[in-house]
Amino acid sequence: xxxxxxxxxxxxxxxxxxxxxxxxxxxxxxxxxxFPYAGGATHxxxxxxxxxxxxxxxxxxxxxxxxxxxxxxxETRLTRLIETMTPALLPxxxxxxxxxxxxxxxxxxxxxARELRRLRRPQPVHMFISACRPPHRRRSPQRITYDLPEPExxxxxxxxxxxxxxxLEERELMQLIFPLxxxxxxxxxxxxxxxxxxxxxxxxxxxxxxxxxxxxxxxKEWREQTTSTGVVRMLAGxxxxxxxxxxxxLQILADELGTYLP
Numbered sequence: 192x193x194x195x196x197x198x199x200x201x202x203x204x205x206x207x208x209x210x211x212x213x214x215x216x217x218x219x220x221x222x223x224x225x226f227p228y229a230g231g232a233t234h235x236x237x238x239x240x241x242x243x244x245x246x247x248x249x250x251x252x253x254x255x256x257x258x259x260x261x262x263x264x265x266e267t268r269l270t271r272l273i274e275t276m277t278p279a280l281l282p283x284x285x286x287x288x289x290x291x292x293x294x295x296x297x298x299x300x301x302x303x304a305r306e307l308r309r310l311r312r313p314q315p316v317h318m319f320i321s322a323c324r325p326p327h328r329r330r331s332p333q334r335i336t337y338d339l340p341e342p343e344x345x346x347x348x349x350x351x352x353x354x355x356x357x358x359l360e361e362r363e364l365m366q367l368i369f370p371l372x373x374x375x376x377x378x379x380x381x382x383x384x385x386x387x388x389x390x391x392x393x394x395x396x397x398x399x400x401x402x403x404x405x406x407x408x409x410x411k412e413w414r415e416q417t418t419s420t421g422v423v424r425m426l427a428g429x430x431x432x433x434x435x436x437x438x439x440x441l442q443i444l445a446d447e448l449g450t451y452l453p
Contacts, residue, residue, distance in 0.1 A: 209279040211259045212237075213250045220246040220452050221316070222288040223444065224280065226296030226303075227251075228322075228433065229375035230354075230368065232258040235293070235433060242441050246452050250283065252276070252299075256371045265374035269382050273302050281312065289317040289448055293433040295379050297323025301416070304390055314392055316451050318417075319444065321397040322430050324405060325412040326384040337376035341369070348372070351430065394421040395447055397440065399432040 212233055223243075225236045233251035240249040254272060256265025266272040280303075292300035297320040304315055336347045345365070348354055358364060394417045398410045407425055414421035424443060426436045433440065 207279040207282075208260055209252055209254070209276055210250055210283065211253050213248070213283075215283070216248060218245060219248040219286060221448055222248045222250050222283060222286055223448065224250045224252055224283075224288060224290050224300075224303075226290070226292035226299040227254070227257070228294035228296050228431070229379065230257075230372045231293070231296070234258070238437070239441065242437075243445055244449065244452070247445075247448055248286075252280070254299075256374060265371050267374045267377040267381070269298060269302060269378050272299065272378065273306050277303065277306050277310070284313050287316045287451060288313070289319065289451075290315045291319040291321065291444070292323065293321040294323055294430065295375055297321060298326065298379065298382060301326055304392070305387055308390070314390070317393050317395065317447055318390070319395045319397065319447075320413055321433055321440075322399055322402060322405060324409060325416065326382070327386070327415065328409060328412050329382065329384060335380055337373045337380055344369070344373070389416050389418045391418050393417065393419045393447075395443065396421065396423045397432075397443070398423060398425050399428040399430055399436075400425050401427070401429045402432070404430055 223239075225233075225239070227233070227235060233253045236249060236251040239251075243249060253260055254266060254276065255263035266275070276299075284307075290300040290304060292298070300318055300320060301323075304318060307314060336344065339347060345359055349356070349359060394413055396410045396413045398405055398407055407423055410423045411421075413423075426432050426439055428435045
């Protein structure tokens with residue numbers, strides 16, 4: 192009898208700066224790739240591995256310009272980000288995997304899955320989109336803020352929330368953060384949705400009840416991007432509820448991903 196072919200097998204897993212915290216471990220049944228929001232890094236997901244079942248391997252993805260890659264220029268176009276990231280992650284697709292992305296990370300998750308499909312590579316078993324407007328319903332034309340003068344850019348950050356006022360007033364610290372924030376805003380504000388067939392994986396969409404930018408009705412339109420099931424869950428918190436509602440988020444992840452465990 193011929194050996195069964197593993198459709199997820201991609202090859203050896205050499206260390207990559209895209210996954211600085213990940214060292215493949217025995218007993219992993221499913222990998223969860225986590226993508227950052229604008230200005231975010233892997234620290235958002237630093238506790239998730241210890242709080243999820245051990246069979247789930249948390250893989251926080253670190254694009255250039257943040258964390259251990261702070262010395263690298265951040266990307267300003269989503270297409271280039273996907274093109275450079277995908278080859279680095281392919282060796283880690285030797286097991287079933289899921290995707291989680293918050294805000295900008297939701298766009299990255301979505302376009303990463305579509306890029307894998309274009310390359311005829313394995314698809315995620317599940318995708319979790321958090322606080323992210325459906326790509327086909329993004330406002331057009333985009334309100335451009337990434338190149339605002341510094342005082343106006345700070346006012347924009349203040350309106351969006353998520354950065355404490357004392358940090359916004361620390362000029363030297365903000366000078367370090369500005370390049371990454373501007374680049375990430377540019378990634379989002381220059382993104383152009385290209386229609387393709389819906390994905391085939393189940394989709395869980397998370398939203399913040401106090402998020403003034405996104406309503407449940409808008410989030411429900413993600414349903415058009417999958418031929419499988421699509422569910423919207425609303426959690427307490429504003430746009431950055433990923434930092435304040437982690438226990439409930441982790442419970443949702445554990446419940447959904449648990450259905451794929453042996």
